[in-house]
Amino acid sequence: MITFLDYGAGNVRSVINAIERLGETVKVVGGGEEILAAEKLVFPGVGAFGNMMQILNDKGFVEPLRQYLLSDRPFLGICIGLQALFERSEEAPGIAGLGIIPGSVKRFDIDLSVPHIGWNGLAIRQPSRVFNGLMGDEKFYFVHSYHVAPEDESVVLATTDYGISFVSAVQKGNIVATQFHPEKSGEIGLALLRNFLESADSVLPPRISTQTRLAKRIIACLDVRSDDRGDLVVTKGDQYDVREKGDVRNLGKPVELAGRYYEEGADEITFLNITGFRDFPLEDMPMIQVLKQTSLNVFVPLTIGGGIRDYTDKDGRSYSSLEVAAEYFRSGADKVSIGSDAVLIAEAYVRTGEKTGKSAIETISRVYGNQAVVISIDPRRVYAASPDDVKHPVIRTAAPGPNGEEYCWYQCTIKGGREGRDMDAVTLAQVCETLGAGEILLNCIDRDGTNLGFDLELINAVKSAVSIPVIASSGAGSVEHFHEVFKETGAESALAAGIFHRREVPISDVKSYHR
Numbered sequence: 001m002i003t004f005l006d007y008g009a010g011n012v013r014s015v016i017n018a019i020e021r022l023g024e025t026v027k028v029v030g031g032g033e034e035i036l037a038a039e040k041l042v043f044p045g046v047g048a049f050g051n052m053m054q055i056l057n058d059k060g061f062v063e064p065l066r067q068y069l070l071s072d073r074p075f076l077g078i079c080i081g082l083q084a085l086f087e088r089s090e091e092a093p094g095i096a097g098l099g100i101i102p103g104s105v106k107r108f109d110i111d112l113s114v115p116h117i118g119w120n121g122l123a124i125r126q127p128s129r130v131f132n133g134l135m136g137d138e139k140f141y142f143v144h145s146y147h148v149a150p151e152d153e154s155v156v157l158a159t160t161d162y163g164i165s166f167v168s169a170v171q172k173g174n175i176v177a178t179q180f181h182p183e184k185s186g187e188i189g190l191a192l193l194r195n196f197l198e199s200a201d202s203v204l205p206p207r208i209s210t211q212t213r214l215a216k217r218i219i220a221c222l223d224v225r226s227d228d229r230g231d232l233v234v235t236k237g238d239q240y241d242v243r244e245k246g247d248v249r250n251l252g253k254p255v256e257l258a259g260r261y262y263e264e265g266a267d268e269i270t271f272l273n274i275t276g277f278r279d280f281p282l283e284d285m286p287m288i289q290v291l292k293q294t295s296l297n298v299f300v301p302l303t304i305g306g307g308i309r310d311y312t313d314k315d316g317r318s319y320s321s322l323e324v325a326a327e328y329f330r331s332g333a334d335k336v337s338i339g340s341d342a343v344l345i346a347e348a349y350v351r352t353g354e355k356t357g358k359s360a361i362e363t364i365s366r367v368y369g370n371q372a373v374v375i376s377i378d379p380r381r382v383y384a385a386s387p388d389d390v391k392h393p394v395i396r397t398a399a400p401g402p403n404g405e406e407y408c409w410y411q412c413t414i415k416g417g418r419e420g421r422d423m424d425a426v427t428l429a430q431v432c433e434t435l436g437a438g439e440i441l442l443n444c445i446d447r448d449g450t451n452l453g454f455d456l457e458l459i460n461a462v463k464s465a466v467s468i469p470v471i472a473s474s475g476a477g478s479v480e481h482f483h484e485v486f487k488e489t490g491a492e493s494a495l496a497a498g499i500f501h502r503r504e505v506p507i508s509d510v511k512s513y514h515r
Helices: 013-021 032-036 049-058 062-070 186-198 254-264 286-295 321-330 340-352 360-368 425-435 456-463 479-488 507-511
Strands: 002-004 026-028 041-043 075-078 086-089 101-107 116-121 139-144 146-150 156-162 164-172 175-178 217-226 232-235 268-273 302-305 335-338 373-377 379-384 407-414 419-424 439-442 470-472 493-496
Touching: 002 013, 013 026, 013 186, 013 286, 032 062, 049 062, 086 146, 116 156, 116 217, 139 186, 146 164, 217 254, 217 507, 232 254, 254 268, 254 286, 254 507, 268 286, 286 302, 286 321, 302 373, 321 335, 321 360, 335 340, 335 360, 340 360, 340 373, 340 407, 340 419, 340 425, 360 373, 360 425, 373 425, 407 425, 419 425, 425 439, 425 456, 439 456, 456 470, 456 479, 479 493, 479 507
Parallel strands: 002 026, 002 041, 041 075, 075 175, 086 101, 217 268, 217 493, 268 302, 302 335, 335 373, 373 439, 439 470, 470 493
Antiparallel strands: 101 146, 116 139, 156 164, 164 175, 217 232, 379 407, 407 419
């Protein structure tokens, strides 16, 4: 029996699914006495340090948790479960952590994009039971803006390099805690979890790295909508038109395709819900079931986009965007993607110059951390003969317009590309970062479905304007296109759909370029 501390934020379903996949039974903590009675305790989660500590205090979990940890019984902390062990965090000045390990939690102060998102390695410092059977050069999934800084070097289990060398795992007696997510690190992550659950022998892997490197991520995207019969299918647009000969293109079932991509080695999987399921109560929304079923067998990060907004269902019940996001997280999503509504939010911010604190971007990032909020931008090129002709940021393009125009800007669209707005992609990205977004998914209507390659000029324009990671999307048609986008831009990851759905380019071939 594994006792599971769910403090109420982030995707904990995947951790439970992973533990149950390994044959263990999970008991979710209902009160402090269950923490004290635990034989093995797992504390996972993502979110903000201050919000997490407030919830632990409100539920009366802090003192029982401290007593459990001081008794030196088996404990596994994941992400925020690692940071909680420390005395304090720069994320929430004045709020005390559990104080089990002397030291603090600091924000990355580096020249690279923050959050640190993706697959990175471990430079292992000491033997541990969790490393049994590992070679030592494996990569695990990270997603965080803050890192721990222990005062006592003896507790450092592993470090990882990202601009600086930071502590990525600690060990103190029977306490083990990781900044990375084993439940999102595929079969290697499951092996590490199994070692903790089975109390394996402490070992040093045969290969000890001295330096690690963040891998470029390859993301499989599934555009999901209902077809004309009401069934959920994965489809693919041609410049956002998903119909062919009058029917919605049907490229497979979402849960089955996601499972296939996991087996083929996708680093992440993104579901974009391009049907507005507004006739369903939230708990019955079809994408909720897709996430729940997918997370049973897919142990890499899952992003869900579409419908992350305030709404009222057919029964008259109103939901906030935070409640919608929370239900997605509880159903297996690690990140939510906001598209059209992000444009409207940004327009309001530009008009007033003030944050409301109430937008979907602000409320979700405040509770779950900015790494949980992705902004999906759908721009198209608008050509101009001169920079003076438009008020938006322009670039000088190597691909002139139909009348020989040498400049262009990227107009944001909403409603699946059907409506253009007086907002450019660069400004939108900057505003959304200011409001709390942690990642940009950068599409391009002009390249969608063309197989001509990514719009490198667009990617470079946005990437140079923000300090958060950028996912390149739209236009991939070959392995070389992925190589090109990583060589010619600063994008941390690249996303594709149709070429993966139709098996035109194997994910394994793409990843062999960059690992």
